[in-house]
Each structure stands twice: as C-alpha cells, then as structure tokens.
Amino acid sequence: VRFPRRMRSLVSQSLFNRSIALETCANLVLFVGCLASISWQVLPQEGFGLGRNFARGLNGFGCFLIWASLGRHMTNLPPYDVAFRAISRGLPVVLQFAVGSAPLLMGFTTLGVALFAEETEKFKNLENGFLTLFSVMNGDIIFESARDMKRGIIGHVYIIIFVVIFVYTIISTFVSIMQKAFAEIESEKRQHESSSIRHIEDEDDNKNTRMRKTNDEEETTKRELSAIKDALASLERSIVIAR
Numbered sequence: 001v002r003f004p005r006r007m008r009s010l011v012s013q014s015l016f017n018r019s020i021a022l023e024t025c026a027n028l029v030l031f032v033g034c035l036a037s038i039s040w041q042v043l044p045q046e047g048f049g050l051g052r053n054f055a056r057g058l059n060g061f062g063c064f065l066i067w068a069s070l071g072r073h074m075t076n077l078p079p080y081d082v083a084f085r086a087i088s089r090g091l092p093v094v095l096q097f098a099v100g101s102a103p104l105l106m107g108f109t110t111l112g113v114a115l116f117a118e119e120t121e122k123f124k125n126l127e128n129g130f131l132t133l134f135s136v137m138n139g140d141i142i143f144e145s146a147r148d149m150k151r152g153i154i155g156h157v158y159i160i161i162f163v164v165i166f167v168y169t170i171i172s173t174f175v176s177i178m179q180k181a182f183a184e185i186e187s188e189k190r191q192h193e194s195s196s197i198r199h200i201e202d203e204d205d206n207k208n209t210r211m212r213k214t215n216d217e218e219e220t221t222k223r224e225l226s227a228i229k230d231a232l233a234s235l236e237r238s239i240v241i242a243r
Contacts, residue, residue, distance in 0.1 A: 026065030033058030082185050090181030094174050101170050108162050109133055116155065120148035137166050 036055035109129040116123040122132040122145055135141050142159065149155025 022065055022069040026062050026069060029058055029065060030062035033062055082182065082189060085185045086178065086182040089185065090178045093177050093181075097170075097173060097177065101166075105130075105133065105166070108158075108166075112158065115158065116149045119150045120145075122148060133162065133166075136162065137171060139167070 033055050036058060109126055112123045112133065113126055113129045117125070121128060122141075123129045132141070132145055136145060136159070142163065146156055146159045149158065
C-alpha cells in the first residue's frame with residue numbers, strides 16, 4: 001500500500017526527525033530510571049537487583065539527552081547557530097577518524113603496559129595505560145610519565161614517538177576538521193546573508209521599477225487627457241465661430 005505524498009513527507013519530517021528521536025529516547029530512559037527508583041524503595045533485594053546507582057545513572061543519562069536535544073532550538077539562533085552547525089557537521093568526521101586511529105592507540109597502550117607495568121602505576125593495567133596516554137595526548141603529565149618510566153632511553157623514545165604521532169598529527173587533524181567545518185558554516189552563512197540582501201535589493205529595484213512605470217503611465221494618461229481637453233475646447237470654439 002502506497003501512502004499519499006503528504007503523509008510520507010509528514011512522516012519523514014516529524015517522525016524520523018533526529019531531535020524528536022533524541023527526545024523520545026530521553027523520555028524512555030527517564031521513565032525506566034523512575035521505575036528503577038520506585039522499585040528500589042518498594043521491592044526487596046535492591047529493586048530487581050539493579051541497585052540505587054543504576055537508577056541514578058539512568059536519570060542522569062536521561063537528563064543529558066534532554067539537554068542535548070535542546071540544541072535543535074539553537075540552530076537558527078545567532079551566534080549559537082554557527083557553533084551547533086559546525087559541531088553537527090564536523091563531529092561525525094572526527095568520530096570516524098577517531099575510530100580509525102583507535103587500533104594504533106590500543107597498540108601503544110598494550111606496549112606501554114608490557115614495558116612499564118612494573119615501574120609505574122600509570123601503566124599497571126590497560127585502563128591506567130589508556131588514561132595515561134589520553135592525558136598525554138591532551139598535553140598533560142608528559143614530563144611525569146617520562147620520568148616514571150625507569151627504562152632509560154626506551155621510555156623517552158616511547159613518549160616522544162607517541163607525542164609525535166598523536167599530538168602533532170592526529171590531534172592536529174581533529175582541530176583542522178573542526179576548523180574546516182566552522183569555516184564552511186561561516187561561508188554558507190555569509191552567502192545566505194548576501195543572497196538575502198540581494199533578494200531584498202532585487203525586490204526594492206522591482207518595486208521602484210514598477211513605481212516608475214506606474215508614474216510614467218500616469219503622466220502619459222494625463223498628457224492624453226490634456227490633449228483631449230484641448231481638442232474639445234478647440235472644437236467648441238470652432239462651433240461658436242461657425243454660428
């Protein structure tokens with residue numbers, strides 16, 4: 001059965017709207033969080049065995065989704081529209097690039113745990129190693145990490161290579177992607193504003209043209225009426241003279 005075109009457009013614009021889907025997910029998460037909170041207070045054994053922290057986490061995540069869904073109201077509100085549109089355009093590309101570089105990051109993490117687990121707590125396990133390298137990527141604890149790696153030149157070379165690959169290359173690429181998205185949004189915004197201004201100017205020009213044309217027609221009509229009056233007056237004089 002084929003739906004009418006109006007129904008299909010209505011479904012595509014409202015039902016599958018990303019903001020509406022995000023708000024729906026937020027409401028569902030909050031609903032489940034409320035049920036978990038009620039079950040904690042009413043039922044024995046910590047409410048289905050989930051615990052109070054589970055309910056708190058659901059409520060917090062639902063509130064986060066609600067706040068995130070409010071971003072759709074900023075898309076047409078200057079100057080916030082540029083930031084939200086740049087994030088929505090650049091973030092998917094950044095995430096794709098991050099997923100592609102994740103195996104290399106995990107490789108550095110496992111290598112660091114294998115080499116320095118006995119020397120420092122920063123690489124005691126995979127979790128600590130990942131957090132340490134993530135901090136190094138953001139310019140934190142670089143000197144402390146290099147100092148704690150008591151393997152001499154091996155530790156220094158490890159940190160230097162990691163910084164060169166991730167800080168100078170990958171993080172710079174992330175920044176470039178977001179800057180490119182921001183520049184594209186700014187360019188599109190300026191083009192839209194200039195096209196709007198040109199449209200207004202064209203409308204004004206057309207309006208002025210129509211007014212001039214109307215004035216010219218009125219002047220032509222007045223001249224024709226004046227010529228007709230003069231002709232009638234001369235005809236009356238001719239008749240009077242003939243009599």
